[in-house]
Amino acid sequence: MNFVEGRVRVRVPATSANLGPGFDALGLALSLYDEVSARIGLPGYRVSVTGEGAGELPGDETHLVVRAMLAAFDELGERPAGVDVECVNRIPQARGLGSSSAAIVAGVQLARALTVDGQTRLDDTAALRLAARLEGHPDNVAPCLLGGFTIAWTEETGSIAVTLAPVKGVQPTVFVPEERGLTAEARAALPATVPHADAALTAGRAALLVHALTTDPALLLPATEDRLHQGYRAPGMPATAALVDALRAAGVAAVVSGAGPTVLALTPVPTGFDAGIGWQTHELTVDVTGALVEGVHWDTPSGTLLPQVG
Numbered sequence: 001m002n003f004v005e006g007r008v009r010v011r012v013p014a015t016s017a018n019l020g021p022g023f024d025a026l027g028l029a030l031s032l033y034d035e036v037s038a039r040i041g042l043p044g045y046r047v048s049v050t051g052e053g054a055g056e057l058p059g060d061e062t063h064l065v066v067r068a069m070l071a072a073f074d075e076l077g078e079r080p081a082g083v084d085v086e087c088v089n090r091i092p093q094a095r096g097l098g099s100s101s102a103a104i105v106a107g108v109q110l111a112r113a114l115t116v117d118g119q120t121r122l123d124d125t126a127a128l129r130l131a132a133r134l135e136g137h138p139d140n141v142a143p144c145l146l147g148g149f150t151i152a153w154t155e156e157t158g159s160i161a162v163t164l165a166p167v168k169g170v171q172p173t174v175f176v177p178e179e180r181g182l183t184a185e186a187r188a189a190l191p192a193t194v195p196h197a198d199a200a201l202t203a204g205r206a207a208l209l210v211h212a213l214t215t216d217p218a219l220l221l222p223a224t225e226d227r228l229h230q231g232y233r234a235p236g237m238p239a240t241a242a243l244v245d246a247l248r249a250a251g252v253a254a255v256v257s258g259a260g261p262t263v264l265a266l267t268p269v270p271t272g273f274d275a276g277i278g279w280q281t282h283e284l285t286v287d288v289t290g291a292l293v294e295g296v297h298w299d300t301p302s303g304t305l306l307p308q309v310g
C-alpha cells in the first residue's frame, strides 16, 4: 500500500493573472481561499461541494479536483481505487480569479500528500509543471502554488516560476460581477498577431510592473497599462471595461483580473470605491504562503527561484 491513511487537507488561494501587461506570465496570490480535503476510500471517486459551485459541479471523477488528482497519481505511478473529496469553495468561479487553477493545484497537492513520499517523488518543479500543463497557462497556478507575486514562463521541459514579495502598501481589491465568463472563451477573442508597437509598449510596462510591485508602487498606474489582451476582450465584457476605465481615470491602477470579468485594483489603501449594484467588492491582501498542505509549509523566500531548476 503506497497511500497515507486518514484525511489530508489543502488550502489554495485565489489568484489574479496578467495584472495588465503580464499576459500569461505575471500573477498575484490573494487572501481568498478554497479548502479541499481528501482521504483514501472505497472504490470510486466521490466529491462533496459546499459554497461556490455547490449543486453545479459534478460529484464524480469528472470533477476538476479529481481529474488533477488522478493526473498526479499517474505521475506518481499508482492510482488508489477510491478517494472521498470534500470541497469548501469561496473563490468565485469563472470570474477571472483562478478558480480552475485552485482546483487543479488542490488536486495535485492532495495526491502528493496522500502518497507515501509523494512530496519528493513528485517534487515542486514537477508539481508546477503538471498543474500548468493541466491549466494550459502557468500564470495562475504559479502564484496559487507559491504565493506572492510570481513571474512564470514555459520552456521545452515545461513551466517554471519565480516568486517575489510585493512591497508593503499594495492593497488588492477585487470587484466581482454576477455574470460569469469562461477563460477559454476570453482567450478565443484574442488575435493571432498584434502590432509591433503594442507589443513593445506592453513589454516595457511589464518590466516596469516588476519594479512597481516590488519597489515603487507609485508607478503602478503606468505599469499596469496593456495592449495585448484587455482591449480585444472589452466588447465581450463592457461593464468590466467601463469599470476599469472609470477607476484608471480616477488614478487607480485597475486591470481586468485574469481573463475577466472581475476587476482588480491595486492601491496603497482600500479604494472605498462603490462599483454599484451587481458587483461584490472584496478588499484583500496578497497571500504570501501559496498552497498550504496541512503540516507542510511551502517556503518561498523572496527572490528565490522556486521550484528549483535543474
Ligand SMILES: Nc1ncnc2c1ncn2[C@@H]1O[C@H](COP(=O)(O)OP(=O)(O)O)[C@@H](O)[C@H]1O
Pocket (backbone or CB within 6 Å): 034, 053, 057, 063, 064, 065, 087, 089, 092, 093, 094, 095, 096, 097, 098, 099, 100, 101, 102, 103, 181, 182, 183, 184, 258, 259
Ligand atoms: N473549485 C472547483 N472545483 C471544480 N471545478 C472547478 C472549480 N473551480 C472552477 N472549476 C471549473 O472551472 C471552470 C472555470 O474555469 P475558468 O473559465 O478558467 O475560470 P476561472 O477564472 O474561475 O479559473 C468552472 O466552470 C468549472 O468547470
Ligand SMILES: N[C@@H](CCOP(=O)(O)O)C(=O)O
Pocket (backbone or CB within 6 Å): 015, 017, 018, 023, 024, 025, 095, 096, 097, 098, 099, 100, 137, 139, 140, 183, 186, 187, 229, 257, 258, 259, 260
Ligand atoms: N493569462 C490567462 C489568465 C486567465 O486567468 P483566469 O483566472 O481568468 O482563468 C488569460 O488571460 O487568458
